[in-house]
Each structure stands twice: as structure tokens, then as C-alpha cells.
Amino acid sequence: MTRLSKPDYMQHERVLEPAGVSDIRAHCALPRGATDVAVEIINRDGVAIASLSGAVDVLTVPAFSLALKHLLAQPQPCIVLDLTGIDFFGAVALRELINFGQIVSKPGVSWAVVGSRAVLRPLQLLGALGGLPVCGSVHSAIAHVSAK
Numbered sequence: 001m002t003r004l005s006k007p008d009y010m011q012h013e014r015v016l017e018p019a020g021v022s023d024i025r026a027h028c029a030l031p032r033g034a035t036d037v038a039v040e041i042i043n044r045d046g047v048a049i050a051s052l053s054g055a056v057d058v059l060t061v062p063a064f065s066l067a068l069k070h071l072l073a074q075p076q077p078c079i080v081l082d083l084t085g086i087d088f089f090g091a092v093a094l095r096e097l098i099n100f101g102q103i104v105s106k107p108g109v110s111w112a113v114v115g116s117r118a119v120l121r122p123l124q125l126l127g128a129l130g131g132l133p134v135c136g137s138v139h140s141a142i143a144h145v146s147a148k
Helices: 022-028 061-071 093-104 117-127 138-145
Strands: 037-044 048-056 076-089 110-115
Touching: 037 061, 048 061, 048 138, 061 076, 061 093, 061 117, 076 093, 076 117, 076 138, 093 117, 110 117, 110 138
Parallel strands: 048 076, 076 110
Antiparallel strands: 037 048
16 A cells, blocks of 8 residues: 555644554454555544544454544544545445444544545445534544534
């Protein structure tokens, strides 16, 4: 997978290192030939921002699930899920995201998701967009979760 340069909001930020985040692929034992899912979780002014890129399908959903579990374990009450780097989002990934939304939507926690067309279009077709706090950019998502 080609690595792209970090978005400007991730420059010079401290990377959170809960167990396994630095090497989620190794913890998930993804099958040989599976498309990688790159995961980076940072803390910016009390907001946990998880940026994922690649394809989330039946082979790589364990890495996606693990990243979501690490987000739930973060002490920050504000979470931004940046899925703008996702180029394929399978049905199992949709289910994981919707389940994550149900778990994290509780008093005292503010969260938002920013998605690529590969993420947002299937959610729209399922009628699930209305139940998720979707923002148009990571910057607007940070503002959204910080304002609550």
C-alpha cells in the first residue's frame, strides 16, 4: 500500500500507543495477501482521532474492529473517526461502524465520523446516515465534538 503524507491536522502530534495500535496487523493475524488497513490514533487537544486507510473487507475487518476497541479504551471523551482514506468498506465493516456508534453514543462522550464515498454511500443506501454524526471534514468533526 502506498503511504500518503499525513494530513496537516496530524503533523507533530503525539501518537497514542495503547497496546497493539502500533502494529494492529500483527495482532489480527491477517491472511497472506489481505489488503492492509493502516491505522493511526493521535490525541489532539483532548480529542482522540483515528485515521484509517485502505480496504475494510471480510479479511481486514479484525484490524478495523481492534482500532474501534482501542478508541473505546481512550480516556478522551471526544472521538473523531477519520475514514477518508478508506477505498472499500464492506458489509461487515458497515455493521462494525453501526455497532460502534451504538456503543459510543452515551452521555459524556462526543464523537463524529468523516468518511470517503466508499464509506458514506453504502451507509446512505442503508438509511443509516441519519443515525451517525457525520461531518464533512476532520476539522469540522473536531469542532463538532469539542463543542459538546
